[in-house]
Structure formats: structure tokens, C-alpha cells
Amino acid sequence: MKMSCRICLVPFILLQLTFFPAAVGAREWPDKSVNVQEPFGAAQSGHFNRGLSFSSEGQRISAWSSGEVIWIADTGNPPGSVPGEGLIVLEHSDGFRSSYRGIERRPDLKYHVSGGEWLGYAGNDVWIFEITDVERSRIVDPISLLPSRNDMPPVSIGQVEMMRGSDRLDIRDGMQLTPGRWIIIVNEVYSDGSRAIPVEISLFWVGERIGSLRFDAMAESDEGIVMEIPDPRSYDFIYNPDGQVWFRDVLLNAGKGTLELRLRDETGRVVSGSWSLSVR
Amino acid sequence: MKQRGVFLIGLILISVYYFLFPRGSGRELIITPDSLTSLEPTESSTGFLPGRTLAISSGSRAGFVNDDHELISFYSSDKMAVDDHWLAVSGVGGLDLLEPDGRLIARIPDSSFPVSRNGNLYLYRDDAGVLLKIDPTSGRIMWRMEYISPVTVLDGRQGRTLVGLLDGRVQLIDDSGKLLLGYSPGGSRVEAIYGGALSSNGSKIALISGLEPQRFILLEERKNGFRPVAHHNTKTNFRRSVPIGFVRDDRQILYESDGFVTAVNLNGYVIQTIELSGRLVGWLDNLMTDTLILLGREKDDVIVKILSRHDLTLFESRLPIDTTGILRDRNYALVIGSDNLGVLEFSVQ
Numbered sequence: 001m002k003m004s005c006r007i008c009l010v011p012f013i014l015l016q017l018t019f020f021p022a023a024v025g026a027r028e029w030p031d032k033s034v035n036v037q038e039p040f041g042a043a044q045s046g047h048f049n050r051g052l053s054f055s056s057e058g059q060r061i062s063a064w065s066s067g068e069v070i071w072i073a074d075t076g077n078p079p080g081s082v083p084g085e086g087l088i089v090l091e092h093s094d095g096f097r098s099s100y101r102g103i104e105r106r107p108d109l110k111y112h113v114s115g116g117e118w119l120g121y122a123g124n125d126v127w128i129f130e131i132t133d134v135e136r137s138r139i140v141d142p143i144s145l146l147p148s149r150n151d152m153p154p155v156s157i158g159q160v161e162m163m164r165g166s167d168r169l170d171i172r173d174g175m176q177l178t179p180g181r182w183i184i185i186v187n188e189v190y191s192d193g194s195r196a197i198p199v200e201i202s203l204f205w206v207g208e209r210i211g212s213l214r215f216d217a218m219a220e221s222d223e224g225i226v227m228e229i230p231d232p233r234s235y236d237f238i239y240n241p242d243g244q245v246w247f248r249d250v251l252l253n254a255g256k257g258t259l260e261l262r263l264r265d266e267t268g269r270v271v272s273g274s275w276s277l278s279v280r
Numbered sequence: 281m282k283q284r285g286v287f288l289i290g291l292i293l294i295s296v297y298y299f300l301f302p303r304g305s306g307r308e309l310i311i312t313p314d315s316l317t318s319l320e321p322t323e324s325s326t327g328f329l330p331g332r333t334l335a336i337s338s339g340s341r342a343g344f345v346n347d348d349h350e351l352i353s354f355y356s357s358d359k360m361a362v363d364d365h366w367l368a369v370s371g372v373g374g375l376d377l378l379e380p381d382g383r384l385i386a387r388i389p390d391s392s393f394p395v396s397r398n399g400n401l402y403l404y405r406d407d408a409g410v411l412l413k414i415d416p417t418s419g420r421i422m423w424r425m426e427y428i429s430p431v432t433v434l435d436g437r438q439g440r441t442l443v444g445l446l447d448g449r450v451q452l453i454d455d456s457g458k459l460l461l462g463y464s465p466g467g468s469r470v471e472a473i474y475g476g477a478l479s480s481n482g483s484k485i486a487l488i489s490g491l492e493p494q495r496f497i498l499l500e501e502r503k504n505g506f507r508p509v510a511h512h513n514t515k516t517n518f519r520r521s522v523p524i525g526f527v528r529d530d531r532q533i534l535y536e537s538d539g540f541v542t543a544v545n546l547n548g549y550v551i552q553t554i555e556l557s558g559r560l561v562g563w564l565d566n567l568m569t570d571t572l573i574l575l576g577r578e579k580d581d582v583i584v585k586i587l588s589r590h591d592l593t594l595f596e597s598r599l600p601i602d603t604t605g606i607l608r609d610r611n612y613a614l615v616i617g618s619d620n621l622g623v624l625e626f627s628v629q
Contacts, residue, residue, distance in 0.1 A: 052430075071472065078561055079523075079562060099430070
């Protein structure tokens with residue numbers, strides 16, 4: 001008898017999951033997933049992008065998951081408020097807070113919203129979706145907490161440059177370099193949003209990993225906001241003044257070898273590029 | 281015996297009359313309309329003469345008036361902050377820090393929002409969580425902070441800056457960038473800071489924090505640092521910035537409540553309510569004979585209310601719907617609208 005009751009529960013739970021996803025804490029894209037313009041951690045005028053930037057002017061923006069509105073900053077702010085209009089923050093029961101920055105709130109927004117319930121319209125500029133892990137005091141990459149985008153084309157590797165002093169050379173197969181410390185610049189890590197988002201960039205020299213950048217979460221430190229890679233790394237460590245990803249102090253000893261760049265994207269796929277170099 | 285009874289009853293009646301019935305003091309508060317000035321953006325200094333200037337701002341416009349409340353200059357920008365001694369305008373090339381006469385003090389290559397608080401200048405970039413304090417006399421960056429949480433409260437007095445954050449933290453920072461206080465009130469289901477103010481000498485901090493319950497907290501500086509000295513539940517659950525401030529020489533704290541204003545008298549920690557229609561959008565204190573002026577905004581109305589030193593209503597009236605704020609200048613109240621500046625003179629006769 002007990003067994004039959006348990007069997008009865010299975011279709012009931014499946015029914016709940018199918019028709020009432022919000023009730024079981026389902027997480028949804030707050031905007032169309034193809035509207036992503038800039039990923040988490042991208043360079044934004046000298047700062048890390050703290051979330052996913054979307055471009056979808058006038059489109060409805062919805063709640064990532066069910067939660068409670070805890071902050072609204074809009075044109076009705078009392079005089080003397082700290083600037084920052086168009087911000088809605090939700091608190092979720094699983095220890096996360098989600099922020100929707102740059103949106104026009106719907107007038108009849110209620111304080112308790114379900115996942116997928118619309119919050120407002122995207123403003124005329126990009127709007128930014130952020131997720132904060134309150135317990136751990138970190139801003140996390142939303143892409144890791146959203147339904148996966150397996151249909152996105154894989155990442156592509158842009159131009160890679162070798163730099164020392166005033167010398168700046170495009171990397172190519174069979175290139176000859178002098179031994180010593182080099183700066184390796186990786187261009188166009190982030191595409192225009194038409195491809196999957198890279199979440200880890202690694203550099204290998206003769207099979208040994210010599211550098212790795214992972215964009216999982218950022219936190220406060222004495223030096224400001226740092227990316228946890230997992231060691232804290234500042235913006236200046238990851239990006240050069242032009243906003244390009246760079247690996248500094250890459251030591252190349254004399255000899256022949258292969259330099260390999262690997263990009264792991266949001267779906268777990270790895271794309272790599274390699275170049276045979278002669279260092280002497 | 282009968283005469284004595286009549287005398288005693290008469291004495292009682294006189295005492296009752298003397299102590300209970302109000303008497304004219306012979307001094308009355310007179311409010312006289314003084315002038316009305318049109319606020320037209322000039323974008324440059326016009327008719328500037330050396331002398332005292334008073335900063336005015338209305339929405340996305342700001343500028344200066346002279347001693348006679350005549351408009352000297354008026355600027356328009358979405359990112360602007362103004363003080364009696366400077367104006368900060370954010371543009372494409374960065375932030376221009378200007379003298380009241382329009383002369384450039386400094387150009388700062390930053391497109392953040394400028395914020396003015398009691399003579400202090402801050403730059404806040406909300407999408408990056410970056411807060412800078414700027415020396416308004418030179419444009420020098422005094423300190424820089426980066427936060428993972430939105431800044432919800434910012435106040436500055438006596439070389440101290442109060443920062444409140446949506447994650448429930450409060451910081452007090454001195455002009456060298458040293459953290460004087462790191463505090464999290466706690467005690468609510470949702471931790472967040474919704475309102476905060478520093479007293480004029482920087483030794484007291486009033487806060488509105490949390491949801492369910494939303495709480496008022498007063499911190500006071502003692503020998504061994506800041507300590508919470510009073511708190512109570514506000515019976516509100518605002519999910520936006522809550523106006524709060526010290527008034528009457530720091531003897532009273534005002535904050536917005538649901539449909540009224542709560543006044544906390546620090547002498548004895550007496551809490552009282554002041555009726556005010558709509559949301560609290562501004563106040564003026566000590567204009568004349570310890571009066572307090574409150575500005576409230578309802579959907580289609582702006583209400584001004586003048587209170588006596590005992591918080592009794594002296595005057596209540598509607599103001600034009602485009603009224604955005606109210607300022608004090610000596611014994612004048614400047615009512616700022618989106619297009620006009622109205623000046624009221626207060627006197628006692």
C-alpha cells in the first residue's frame with residue numbers, strides 16, 4: 001500500500017515540475033538568451049562587467065526566479081537619493097539576490113513575484129542582469145545559474161599578439177622569438193553575442209599550463225573589486241589599458257615548442273589554437 | 281468663611297486660566313512673498329558679480345542665485361551636482377568642476393554621477409559600484425571605494441562620509457579613506473540599508489534598516505567608537521530610499537513613515553508622529569523661531585506644512601505641483617519649481 005502511494009506521487013511531482021516550474025524554484029532567462037551583448041567579467045571602461053548585458057530596448061524583462069522585491073530605484077526616488085535609476089533587486093529564498101539594472105519598472109509591480117513574471121521594460125541602453133551570492137558576499141556569473149545555451153555556436157579565437165617593450169607582433173606558426181619574459185595579448189575574447197561565452201582562458205607552453213583566467217565570481221578586496229580565479233585578480237591584472245585580455249610575465253626559455261591557447265565556453269566545449277615557436 | 285471660599289475659587293479659576301489657556305505673545309510669524317524668478321538655463325555665467333552665491337537645483341537643472349535671489353547662472357544636465365561654492369557637470373569628456381561664475385576648477389576624466397552632500401563632492405558609478413570622494417577645490421581624488429552591493433545611503437559631514445549598502449552594511453570613512461566604522465545592524469528578515477544620515481558634528485548616525493521589521497537605529501560615538509544607543513521598529517516596509525535627517529541642531533531626527541513623518545526627540549528619546557500628506561520630499565529647520573517646514577508630495581499635490589517649536593501646525597498649504605524642493609537662506613525660504621524659484625520672507629512682528 002505504501003509503495004503504491006509513492007508511485008502515485010511520482011506523476012504528481014512530474015506534473016508540478018511541468019506546469020508550475022516557479023513553485024519549485026525554476027530559473028529562467030530574464031530576457032531572450034540571444035540578446036546577450038556582453039558577458040560577466042568583460043572589460044567595461046576600466047571595470048569588470050558585473051553581470052550579463054542585454055540589448056533589447058522596449059522588451060519585457062522577467063524575474064529570473066521567484067522572489068521578493070527588496071529595492072526599487074526609479075524616477076520616483078526621493079530627492080537626495082543616491083543616483084542609480086532603473087534598478088530592481090529581488091531576494092530569493094536560496095541565498096541569492098538578482099538585480100535588473102537599466103529597466104523601466106511596470107507600474108503595478110507586486111512585492112512578491114514568480115519566476116518568469118515580468119518586472120518591466122528594457123531601457124534604451126543595454127540593461128544588466130546581476131546575481132549576488134549573499135552568504136558568500138560575491139557577485140557570481142549568471143551564466144552558471146541559467147538554463148544552458150547548447151545551441152550557441154562555439155567560441156572563436158581572435159588575434160593573439162606577443163609583446164615585449166615596444167615590439168608587438170601577431171603570433172604565427174614558425175615564429176622566431178628571443179628568450180625572456182613576454183606579454184601575450186588575446187584579442188576579441190568576447191564576440192558580439194552571437195557565439196557561446198568563454199568562461200575560462202588557459203595558456204600552455206610545451207604542454208605546461210602557464211596561465212589561466214576563470215570568470216566565475218567577483219568579490220570586494222582591499223584593492224577594490226577582484227575576480228576570483230580562484231586567487232583574487234584585479235582588473236589591471238586581467239586586462240591591458242585597451243581592455244584586451246593579457247598574460248603578463250610569460251617566461252619563454254630557449255628551445256622549440258608549442259604555445260597553446262584554450263578557451264572553455266559556457267557549455268563546457270573547449271576550443272584551442274596552437275603555434276609552433278622557436279625561441280633562441 | 282464665605283469670602284474665603286470665593287477667594288479660593290477665584291484663585292483656582294485664575295490659575296486654571298493662566299496655565300491652561302493660550303495667550304498671545306504679542307509676536308506673530310509673518311510670511312511674505314518676496315520674489316518669483318524664472319529658471320531658464322543659461323549654460324554660461326551672466327551678470328556675475330563677486331559676492332555670496334546660493335546653489336539651487338531642480339531635477340536635471342542646477343545653478344546659482346545671488347544675495348537678492350536673482351539668477352546668476354543655470355545649467356542643464358542629467359548628471360550634475362551643485363554646492364554654494366562649486367558645480368560639477370558630467371559630460372562626454374568627463375566631469376567639469378566649475379566655480380559659480382563658470383570658471384573651470386578641474387576636469388576629471390570620469391563619467392560617473394556627481395553627488396553633493398553638505399559641501400562634499402562624490403562620484404558614484406552605479407553599474408561598477410565605484411564611489412570616489414573628490415576635493416571640490418582642486419578635483420583631486422581623496423579616496424576610492426568599490427562595492428559589490430548598490431550604495432543606498434550617502435551622507436558627508438565634518439570630514440566623515442556615511443555609506444549604506446543594500447547588503448546591509450554601513451561604513452563611516454574619513455577623508456583619508458580610513459574606515460572608522462563597519463557595522464551591520466541585522467535583526468531583520470531582509471538585511472539592507474534604506475536610509476541614513478549623519479548629525480552635523482558627525483558624532484551620531486541615524487539609520488533605517490531591513491525589512492520585516494524595518495528598524496530605526498541610532499548610533500553614537502563614544503570613547504571606544506560608535507555604539508547603538510537606541511532602536512525601534514518603524515512599522516514600515518519601504519523598499520526604496522527613505523528620507524531621514526537630523527534637524528533642530530541635532531536635537532531631533534525626522535524620517536518618513538506610512539502617510540506621516542516620525543520625529544524622534546533625542547532628549548528623552550520621545551517618538552512622535554507628525555501628520556503629512558504623501559511622501560516626505562524635503563524639510564527646512566530653524567528658519568525663524570525654531571520652526572520646522574515639511575514638504576510632502578502626494579499624487580497630484582505638493583503640501584507645505586510649517587510647525588512650531590512644539591511641532592504644532594502653524595500653517596499648511598498646497599504648492600505648485602512642479603515644486604521639487606525647498607531651501608533656506610537667512611530668513612528666506614526658497615521654493616524651487618521646475619521652471620520658477622519662489623522666495624518667501626519670514627519675519628516675526
